[in-house]
Amino acid sequence: MQIVIVDDEPSICWALGELLEEEGYTATAVGSAEEALELSTTDDLRLILLDVRLPGIDGISAMPLLRERFGPVPIVVMTAFGDLSTAVRAVESGATDYLCKPLNADDVTSLLGRLLLKERSEPRAATPRRSVAPEGTLVGQSPAMQKVFKKVALAAATDVPVLITGESGTGKELIARAIHQHGSRRAQPFVPVCLPALNPGLVEAELFGHERGTFTGADANRIGLLEAASGGSMFLDEIGDTPLELQVKLLRTIEYHEVTPVGGVRPRQVDFRVIAATNQPLERLVQQGRFRADLFYRLNVFVIEAPALRDRREDIPLLCDHFLAGIECGRSSVVSDEAMEELLKRPWNGNVREFRNAIEHAAVLARGGLIAAEHLPAPSEARPDTGDVGRLSRCIVDWTDEAFPEDIDASDAELADLYSRFLSTVEKPLLEATLEKCGGNQTAAATILGIHRSTLRQKLREAGLK
Known part of the structure; x- marks a missing residue:
């Protein structure tokens, strides 16, 4: 050469x-x-x-x-x-x-x-002839996505409220748009609203509209986003971050199909389909008093969970082709075996949003040629906030993955005590933290842990805490 x-x-x-x-x-x-x-x-x-x-x-x-x-x-x-x-x-x-x-x-x-x-060396595949897929297309063939497609089809055939759950970056808005596009309201507007992004001082006026002269700058009557969605679908993103006082008014709008503009006295009839999304467990927010139970029950009619990318890794090659087809410098790119291996093993804490950014970053560096592993940006260390239970579950899964040897053999003595090793790993910090919260009072700690005081004493001795 x-x-x-x-x-x-x-x-x-x-x-x-x-x-x-x-x-x-x-x-x-x-x-x-x-x-x-x-x-x-x-x-x-x-x-x-x-x-x-x-x-x-x-x-x-x-x-x-x-x-x-x-x-x-x-x-x-x-x-x-x-x-x-x-x-x-x-x-x-x-x-x-x-x-x-x-x-x-x-x-x-x-x-x-x-x-x-x-x-x-031979690349992963010949230079692909990619067609540009429509923006906002849901992509996937994994069992997890097949479940989503089925639920989208069922939801689109009805007009009931839909609650979409899942981590940040999993495509909850894409699911909402798919429901709207395949439903009877497809010819009417789809109005997405990220509630935390609205100006706190003007959030009611933004949602419900306002009458002329209601506040400084209100020079004319203005309809709100809820009324603008009439006939179509209203997508309430990050519904879990809605202030309690606003939740009351949202519930009334959903229940009675009417809005009253700020400064107005006469309600106006509206007709829109409600689709909400959250990356937080609303049940826990209800227990904490941060989310109204009645609004939760009204929204929690039909639930669709957007799967995390780590739970549908088999879709990564499809997503790769999809996102490369969407940018001019990526349509002739080929992903090397090493790059694909790296893509498949990353945790993707930011899910599809992080994955798309990584692919577009690599395509720009590769300039339409072979995408190598070194073209990929460094993986994000940030973990999504999925609540206490979600974070604990992920930690347990990670611990289990590390505990397994590369070649799994059920008869291996190293695996025979996995359960006891796990208990010994988590029990000591649990006992320590509970005792600290109880000021060293073993009776109170035993009550909170739900075990007898003598059992607690035995466990403290075994853990070397006494």
Whole structure:
């Protein structure tokens, strides 16, 4: 494989030539763009390393000439005078990548491996012919998504309130839109409202509308978002964060199909379908007094749970193709085996939203070529807030995964005491925390734990706490 180096500094040409030879490439070095254009064409040419500041024709101006001469060969721009303008011009001119001087050997070899990986190994698949899917399409073939599709179809055939639950980033609004688009109200408006995002001082006026002169700036009558959704569907996102005083008015609107504008005395009839979503367990909020039980029961008629991406990993290749098809630089991209392996094993705490960001980030870096694992951004360490029970469940699952050896053998002695090892792991911190909350009072701690005081004493001795 031949690589052409175009740089007027002999020391850089020599150093790059030595490095490329060590990596198994044939290097040809020239000192100007004019010399490069005089080189004979060869099918073995795989890459051009091009300096920006050259005598005669500069590197940026030479790029279209080199492409005309050598065809679609990757061109990597090198410069010691990099700024935003240079970077933008290089990318706009078709540079495949950008290296800053002084050059680092590791950066160069990494770039070679990334750009020429397709030449040395088979990619995951041939360059796909992707069609752009409609924005907002629900994508998936996993059992978890099949359940969602079935529930969407059932919900769309009726007009009952729907509550969509699930972690942040799982696509709850997409599910709501699918229900609307497949229902009898599809020709009418779909009005999404993120309740926490509304101005706290004007939230009632935003939802219910207002009469002229009600407050400073109310120069005319204005209908609210609830009335704007009449005939269609109202999507109440993050319903769990709704203030209690507003919950009362929402309940009345849902129950009696009427709204009263702020400053008004006569209610107006409205007719909309209610779809709500939350990433919090509303039952727990009801127990804590933060959510009205009557509103919960009114919304909790038909529940659809949006699955976390980690619970439907088999959909990741489909989602990958779907999101790549949606951006111009991704439609010809191919995902390498290593990148796909990385995508499949990540926890995706931010779910599909985080996954989409990662794919689009990688597609921009790959410039329509092979997406390697190093194109992917670092995985997010943030975990979704799924409530105390959800967080505890995930911790238990993670602990169990780590406890299992790579080759599972039910007769293995290492697995025979998994349950007892788990109990010993969680019991000590539970006892410590309960005793601390009770001020060291063992009688009170035993009562709260639901065990006899003598049993507590025995467990404290076994845990080394007494």
